[in-house]
Amino acid sequence: MKPWRQWQIEEINNKDKLFPKRLAKIKAAPEKLYYRGNWDSKIFTKAIAVVGSRSMTKYGEMAVAKLIPGLVRAGYTIVSGFMYGIDTAAHKACLAEGGKTVAILGGGLNQLTPVQNDKLYSEVLDQSGLVISEYEPEEKAQLWTFPHRNRIVAGLSQAVLVIEAGEGSGSLITAKLGFDQKKSVLAVPGSITTSLSAGTNWLIRNGAILVTKAEEILEELGEEVTVKAKQLPLNLTEIERAIMDQLSKESLSADELVRMIKLDVVRVGQALSDLALKGLIEEAGDKYILGFKNAD
Amino acid sequence: MASNGLQPLEIEVEVNVASRGFPGFNIVGLPTKAVEEAKERVRTALVNSGVEFPQKKITVNLAPADIPKEGSAYDLPMAVGILVAAGEMPLPDKKKYFYGEVGLDGRLRHTRGVFLLASLAKEKRVTKVFVPKLAANEASVVEGIKVYPVNSLVELVRHFNQDKLIKPLKNLDRHELIEAADVEFDFSEVAGQEQAKRALEIAAAGGHNVFMVGPPGSGKTMLSRALPGILPELTEGEALEVTKIYSVTGNIEPGGGLVRRRPFRSPHHTTSRMGLIGGGSKPMPGEISLAHRGVLFLDEFAEYPRSTLEALRQPLEDGVISVVRVAGQMQFPAKFMLVAAANPCPCGFLNHPKRACVCLPGQILRYQKRLSGPILDRIDIHINVPFVEVEKLRQDSAATAGNDSSELIRARVKAARKIQEKRFSGEAVPAGRQGIFANGEMKNKQIKKYCQLSADAERLLQQAADKWQLSARSYFRLIKVARTIADLAGQTKIEYAHIAEALQYKVKV
Numbered sequence: 001m002k003p004w005r006q007w008q009i010e011e012i013n014n015k016d017k018l019f020p021k022r023l024a025k026i027k028a029a030p031e032k033l034y035y036r037g038n039w040d041s042k043i044f045t046k047a048i049a050v051v052g053s054r055s056m057t058k059y060g061e062m063a064v065a066k067l068i069p070g071l072v073r074a075g076y077t078i079v080s081g082f083m084y085g086i087d088t089a090a091h092k093a094c095l096a097e098g099g100k101t102v103a104i105l106g107g108g109l110n111q112l113t114p115v116q117n118d119k120l121y122s123e124v125l126d127q128s129g130l131v132i133s134e135y136e137p138e139e140k141a142q143l144w145t146f147p148h149r150n151r152i153v154a155g156l157s158q159a160v161l162v163i164e165a166g167e168g169s170g171s172l173i174t175a176k177l178g179f180d181q182k183k184s185v186l187a188v189p190g191s192i193t194t195s196l197s198a199g200t201n202w203l204i205r206n207g208a209i210l211v212t213k214a215e216e217i218l219e220e221l222g223e224e225v226t227v228k229a230k231q232l233p234l235n236l237t238e239i240e241r242a243i244m245d246q247l248s249k250e251s252l253s254a255d256e257l258v259r260m261i262k263l264d265v266v267r268v269g270q271a272l273s274d275l276a277l278k279g280l281i282e283e284a285g286d287k288y289i290l291g292f293k294n295a296d
Numbered sequence: 297m298a299s300n301g302l303q304p305l306e307i308e309v310e311v312n313v314a315s316r317g318f319p320g321f322n323i324v325g326l327p328t329k330a331v332e333e334a335k336e337r338v339r340t341a342l343v344n345s346g347v348e349f350p351q352k353k354i355t356v357n358l359a360p361a362d363i364p365k366e367g368s369a370y371d372l373p374m375a376v377g378i379l380v381a382a383g384e385m386p387l388p389d390k391k392k393y394f395y396g397e398v399g400l401d402g403r404l405r406h407t408r409g410v411f412l413l414a415s416l417a418k419e420k421r422v423t424k425v426f427v428p429k430l431a432a433n434e435a436s437v438v439e440g441i442k443v444y445p446v447n448s449l450v451e452l453v454r455h456f457n458q459d460k461l462i463k464p465l466k467n468l469d470r471h472e473l474i475e476a477a478d479v480e481f482d483f484s485e486v487a488g489q490e491q492a493k494r495a496l497e498i499a500a501a502g503g504h505n506v507f508m509v510g511p512p513g514s515g516k517t518m519l520s521r522a523l524p525g526i527l528p529e530l531t532e533g534e535a536l537e538v539t540k541i542y543s544v545t546g547n548i549e550p551g552g553g554l555v556r557r558r559p560f561r562s563p564h565h566t567t568s569r570m571g572l573i574g575g576g577s578k579p580m581p582g583e584i585s586l587a588h589r590g591v592l593f594l595d596e597f598a599e600y601p602r603s604t605l606e607a608l609r610q611p612l613e614d615g616v617i618s619v620v621r622v623a624g625q626m627q628f629p630a631k632f633m634l635v636a637a638a639n640p641c642p643c644g645f646l647n648h649p650k651r652a653c654v655c656l657p658g659q660i661l662r663y664q665k666r667l668s669g670p671i672l673d674r675i676d677i678h679i680n681v682p683f684v685e686v687e688k689l690r691q692d693s694a695a696t697a698g699n700d701s702s703e704l705i706r707a708r709v710k711a712a713r714k715i716q717e718k719r720f721s722g723e724a725v726p727a728g729r730q731g732i733f734a735n736g737e738m739k740n741k742q743i744k745k746y747c748q749l750s751a752d753a754e755r756l757l758q759q760a761a762d763k764w765q766l767s768a769r770s771y772f773r774l775i776k777v778a779r780t781i782a783d784l785a786g787q788t789k790i791e792y793a794h795i796a797e798a799l800q801y802k803v804k805v
Contacts, residue, residue: 055657084657114658195652253682254491254800265490266797273799277759285640285647286510286680 004121007036009109009137020044026155026181030134033152034109037130043100047077048221049153049178051171052086052163053196058284060164060196062291063188064089067161070214072099074223079157081106081149082121082131084114086163086171095123104152105133107141150174151181159184159221162208165199172199175208184220186211239263239271240280244290247281251289297395297413298365301579301619301626302540304409304416309370309394310357311377317353323374325358328366337368337398338375345402345449350382366578368397369407372426375449385456393417396428402449404428408546411539414438424464426452433553434543436465437536468553470532479525480557481518484699488684492519495679495801497705500526501712502780503734505612505634507597507672509804510681512644516637517562519681520593523635524558525702527591528710534589537629541581541588559590561632565599573607579619579626584611587632597636598666605671608634612674636675638667648683668803676736676773677801712783719746735780743772747779748788753795760799774798 013032014024018041023029048071052060068078068090078094080087082103094101103124107113109131112121124131134152135145150173154160160178162185165171178185187208190197204210211217215225236244242261246252254272258265272288275281282291298305321335342349356374358365373394379385395413397405410427414435417425424442427435432445442464446452454460483493492508496519499506508516530538538555542548548555563572563583574582584592594600611617615631640646641660646653655663716734723742725731732738738746749757761771778790778798785794 055653116658116661253680255488255682255684258490259488265494269491269494269800270793270796273760273796276799277756277763279763286682287647 001122001126004036004118004125004131005110007125009034009036010039011035012039020156022158023152023155026151028151029155030152033132033134034137035130035132036109037125038128039130040128043077043102043128043130044156046075046221047079047102047157048217049079049157049160049174050086050090050163051080051150051153051160051165051174052090053165053169053171053199054083054085054087055196056085056089056164057194057196058282058289059190059194060086061089062282062289063163064093067163067188067211067214067217068093069097071217072097074214074218076221077102077129079104079153081146081153081174082113082117083146084116088117088120090163091120091124095120095127095129098127100127101129102156103129103131104149104156105131105135105141106146106149107133108135108137108139109133110137111140113141146170147173151177154178154181154183157183159186159217161186161188161211161217162200162203163188164190164196165203166196167198167202169199172203175203179207184209186217186220188212237271239267240275243268243271243275243288244280247288247290251284251287253287257288297369297393297409297416298363299409299412299544300624302412302544302581302628303626304412305363306416306420307363307365307370308359309373309377310359311374311381312355312357313350313378313381314353314355319351319353321354321356323356323358325356325361326364327358327370328364330368331358331365331370334368334371334374337371337400338378340400341371341398341402341449342375342378344400345453347379347382347384347449347453350378354378354381364578367407367409368405369395369409369413371398372396372404372428372446376452379449379453385453388456390424391422393422393425393427395425396431396446398449404430404446404448406430406550408548409544410434411437411543411548414441414443415540417441430550431548432465433468433551434539434548436468437470437539437554439467470535470554479522479702480560481522481525482702483522483526483705484701486515486518486522486699489515489519489681491800492679492681495677496520496523497526497709498777498780498784498801499523499633499635499677499736500705501709501784502676502716502776503633503736504676504777504780505674505736506636507675507678507804508635508637508681509640509678510637511639511646511648511683514681514683516681517593517595520562520591520635520637521560522702523591523633524560526705526709527558527633528706528713530556530558530589538589541585541628545581545586547586557590559587559632560593561587561590562593562595565594565596567604569601569604569607572604573611573617573619573630574626574628575619575621577621579621579624579628581628582617584608584617584630584632585628588629590632592632592634594634594636597638598663602669605669608671609674612671634675636671637681649685650683672803673769676777678804679801680804708784711786712780715783715786735776735783738776738779740772743775743779747775747790749775749778749790749795750792752792753778753790756792756795760795760802764802766802770803774802777801 078101080090091101154177175185185208187200187203258268279291281288298307380387396407410431411434426444429445429447435443444462455462561583572583611630617630619626641655642663643654645651720732778794781794782790
């Protein structure tokens with residue numbers, strides 16, 4: 001794989017024929033963009049912005065894992081902001097599915113932020129994706145440049161999908177820009193007690209479309225959706241079923257499960273390991289939650 | 297007596313009161329400051345005991361003369377020498393040991409190292425030792441010697457003048473002492489934390505090291521404090537080993553005798569490397585040796601400097617620590633169970649149900665990277681200690697009422713340990729090392745030999761290794777823990793259920 005620094009930085013002017021029309025139309029459209037990668041305007045034909053909190057929770061991670069592959073398979077490009085958290089997860093999920101992804105940086109193209117994404121930068125380019133910035137290559141990211149570049153994230157996309165967002169977070173700015181640009185804004189609902197779902201729930205209350213499956217997003221984007229056959233129920237032991245029952249209501253720690261099911265910790269522990277191996281549950285911090293495999 | 301590490305050395309205190317010469321008081325034989333100052337202490341103590349201090353040239357020689365002497369324990373033999381020379385008391389007939397620091401009023405103070413003196417006496421067949429009363433219990437656990445607890449110089453003089461005899465102490469019955477030791481913290485008092493408690497039971501049964509992750513106030517310290525109480529009682533031999541270390545370092549309280557409980561040490565994370573593993577220009581045992589046969593609890597594990605933690609590797613493997621200094625090379629025993637605890641992130645509130653974590657993702661990443669050092673590789677059991685909502689627990693008080701007491705758990709642990717002792721009794725012991733007693737000490741070779749997995753247990757383990765991408769090391773660790781779980785269940789083969797449970801204690805960060 002070619003390291004990203006070896007890719008030439010190129011420019012594209014908004015007068016250029018290849019400049020995405022969708023982006024040219026927005027308010028305060030950038031006059032020119034710097035980019036690395038092979039510019040192919042087809043990449044923007046079917047594109048969706050995926051944004052969310054930098055401090056992603058396990059729930060956000062699972063939402064990404066559940067929603068993105070379906071979109072990529074349907075031929076969508078994932079546009080995001082390359083920050084850590086949901087952005088990075090979305091880029092990675094897209095790449096893992098073999099898709100193309102576009103990253104809009106908050107700083108110049110030679111300013112790697114965050115540094116952990118060094119490899120991701122190269123991978124995006126390697127899989128015919130693009131890394132774009134409106135700033136001079138050596139310009140450092142500032143606090144204000146991140147919300148500013150969000151208009152490009154929204155502008156390049158047909159719709160904005162918000163996965164997890166706290167109140168007043170940058171993701172909500174992108175969502176608002178999405179509204180302003182008359183695009184569909186989609187949001188993944190969350191628990192009313194989680195601070196990182198407060199933003200997405202607020203969006204839904206204020207006109208965003210609630211989505212829980214890739215199919216629902218595709219439907220919103222005007223795609224034909226074929227309905228999958230339902231999964232067969234699995235063979236579970238009594239304890240396993242009891243655990244699944246409890247976890248379908250809320251996320252719980254092993255200790256809490258022991259108390260609720262009123263069985264000894266040894267047997268509950270064994271069942272938890274079993275369920276986790278089957279992918280039916282996942283560990284999230286010190287709690288367990290339902291795995292996304294069986295959430296449909 | 298002087299000591300070189302834990303090795304005692306007999307020192308003879310010669311006192312000469314010359315009939316000719318300018319009055320004075322000199323100490324030779326490489327005395328350090330504390331010994332040098334004995335002059336003033338002894339002189340004043342004698343005067344205050346009503347003895348006329350001889351106005352003659354007094355020379356004290358500490359033999360062998362080429363070994364540096366330190367400490368205040370030479371006060372008593374010097375005083376005795378002068379008392380004899382002054383004609384206050386007869387010269388004791390047979391060889392006897394005198395040991396202890398004197399106060400200005402002529403009373404004897406608590407002095408460290410008395411236990412070591414008593415064991416030296418036994419080795420050299422010296423039957424009578426005179427030590428300060430406050431420290432006399434330490435000596436009385438050594439069998440075969442007579443220990444005379446001395447309160448003051450006056451008492452000592454009367455004793456030798458057959459005026460009023462000092463009654464020797466009865467030998468303490470070690471076995472009874474150990475049996476009677478009560479538990480400091482009982483497991484039944486710990487509310488909630490079912491999984492952590494079970495994990496500690498397994499750890500105690502198999503001698504596994506434990507790593508706990510949880511927010512502040514979730515009970516990590518309390519749990520580890522309760523751990524010594526579920527370990528098997530100290531055997532007599534172990535108790536003597538521990539007492540020796542504690543006596544030398546002056547960690548036995550005045551009046552205390554045998555160390556009866558398994559030690560629990562929790563050094564602060566600012567403790568220096570020397571303080572932790574032992575050392576100094578004259579090497580002394582560090583915290584890891586004070587935790588010998590007990591539990592070493594390292595709270596705020598991530599805050600310890602890397603170099604300090606690296607130094608723990610060798611003792612964790614070998615059970616002893618070798619310290620080399622100019623003064624010589626010394627070995628201190630350091631066979632302990634390591635319990636490390638850390639917050640899940642720098643602020644501590646990651647995944648906390650009530651409080652938001654304020655750490656940046658990069659900070660958390662860096663923090664977790666710091667935790668996953670080579671020491672964590674030597675820790676078999678990893679557990680989460682989640683925050684417990686007291687309110688919730690109160691509602692389920694019926695559930696916690698059935699908590700197992702430490703005594704009950706200890707019985708199970710002992711049964712499992714017995715199985716292990718039998719298992720490893722045939723193992724060859726490499727020279728200069730201690731043999732294996734518990735599953736936690738198994739090396740790969742022994743794991744292959746003693747850990748047969750049933751077919752579906754094998755399959756489960758393989759599945760887990762694929763899903764969580766377990767390293768070879770963590771793979772073997774899982775088997776070790778499963779071995780202990782099977783021992784607790786009294787089964788010879790490791791079954792599916794044992795592996796399934798062991799998977800609960802795999803690496804978390």
